[in-house]
Amino acid sequence: MKSLNIPYNPRIDQLRWLAATMVFLFHFYLEWRGLGGPGVTSPWFGLITEGHTGVGLFFTLSGFLFMQIALHQTVINYGDFMRNRFLRIFPLFLTVFLVATSIGRDKFQPQDIFYVLTTNLGLAPTSLSVITGAAWTISLEFLFYAIFPFLARFAMERGVRYLLSLILLLFFFKVAAFTVNENSTHMYFSTFVGRFDQFLIGMIGAMLYQQKKAALHRAAPWLVPVALLLALANSALQAxxxxxxxxxxxxxxxxxxxxxxxxxxxxxxxWVSFDKALPAWLERVMNHGGKISFSFYLLHMAVLHVFAVGARMAGYAGKVTWHDLLYMLPIAYGATWALSALTYIVIEEPFLRMRRGYGKAKTVPLASAA
Structure with missing residues (x-):
């Protein structure tokens, strides 16, 4: 997806595609196991069995991209920035939220409407149904958007040390929360305390990229496999x-x-430093996957759930084998892709055309934009 505030970098879209695909594979694997499909035991399949790590990539990528924009523009108009973020995520998110409240109409309370701001907490309507469960991340994204211009200002004034100090503070909150929350894993997974450092780390990455851009581009051919191996090892460690x-x-x-x-x-x-072109067809597929990744992410659980219900009705429950994976996975992925392309065209794109630039290059610090 092209931004109005920074030159388009297809590598960002390709990473969005990767993040959405990992989350899809994670939930596909859960549905597969629910149908009685065989599982995998090796932790080296962690990018699938712990494919929720794609959410971490999304959050880190958000911090990286928006800090890149801040460094490029140096002046951000807060009102226009928030207007663009609203137009980017709210139309489709509201659609999913309304689907959730429709499903749970018999239990809906008037105060539940406020969950539109906090889908990651409590008994949010979106979390009561598996087909809208992915929406929990949107509240954390929007919280980041709301304070990002200020974080960017302070980071540009004080340097990377400011963001590292915030990460240290969050670490203290994590330790303190661990001592009083018996379900701390779910807390870390879905709340400000557990996730906000990922946005900050992404911001640090953008500042490092600005400082070391030339060296990173020279080293990219060997950095790419090393970094991917690090991500693989990290997911294996978690698994x-x-x-x-x-x-x-x-x-x-x-x-x-x-x-x-x-x-x-x-x-x-x-990856953003990697200059070597991929095969043209692969570039097009990955770039398009990145463009529709928001729809893909929000809708994939609904497609997978319907797919699993259909498989049970067809008598597949308890009978699926690895051979069935050869057609089940492509069909489910293709159906999700097609539906996501449709929602991008009819819901996302019309609102995206209403965006406008929210920054401009200037030689004064970002402080003047607050």
Whole structure:
């Protein structure tokens, strides 16, 4: 997706595609296991069995991209920035929220409308149905948007040390929260305390990229495989040490999001620095996947759930084998892609055309934009 405020970099869209695909594979694997499909035991398949790590990549990528924009523009109009963010995410998100409230109409309370701001907390309508469950991340994204111009201002004034200080403060909050929350894993997974350091690490990555751009581009051919191996090893470590859903109160999760995001920012830095062209068809597919990744992310759980219900009705439950994967996975992925392309065209794109620039290059610090 092209921004109005920074030159288009297809590598960003390709990383969005990767993040959405990993989350899809994670939920496909869960539905597959629910149908009685065979599982995998090796932690080296962690990018699938712990594919929720794609959310960490999304969050880190948000911090990286918006800090890149801030460094490029140096002046951000807060009102126009928030207007663009609203137009980017709210139309489709509101659609999903209304689907959730429709499903839960018999239990809906008037105050539940406020969950539109906090889908990651409590008994949000979107979290009561598997087909809208992915919407929990949107509240954290929007919180980041709301304070990003200020974070960018302070980071540009004080340097990377300011963001590192915030990460240290968040670490204290994580430790303190661990001592009083019996379900700390879910807390770290879906709240400000557990996730906000990932946005900050992405911002640090953008500042490092600005400072070391030439060196990163020279080193990219070997940095890419090293960074991907780091991400793979990190997911394997999580799968082996504290797999999601199996350890409700694990101390490992105090450092989990920081480790995860550090691996992903390495991948981001390596990939955006990688200048060698991929095959043209692959570039087009990945770029388009990145363009529709928001729709893909919000809708994939609904497609997978309907797919699994259909498989049960067809008598597949308890009978699926690895051979069935050869057609089940492509069909589910293709159906999700097609539906996402449709919602992008009819819901996302018309509002995206209403965006406008929110920054301009200037020689004064970002402080003047607050």
């Amino acid at each position: 082996k040490t504290a797999s999601f859903g199996q350890h409700p109160h694990s101390a490992f999760w105090i450092i989990w999001s920081t480790l995860e995001s550090t691996a992903w920012v390495a991948v981001i830095l390596a």
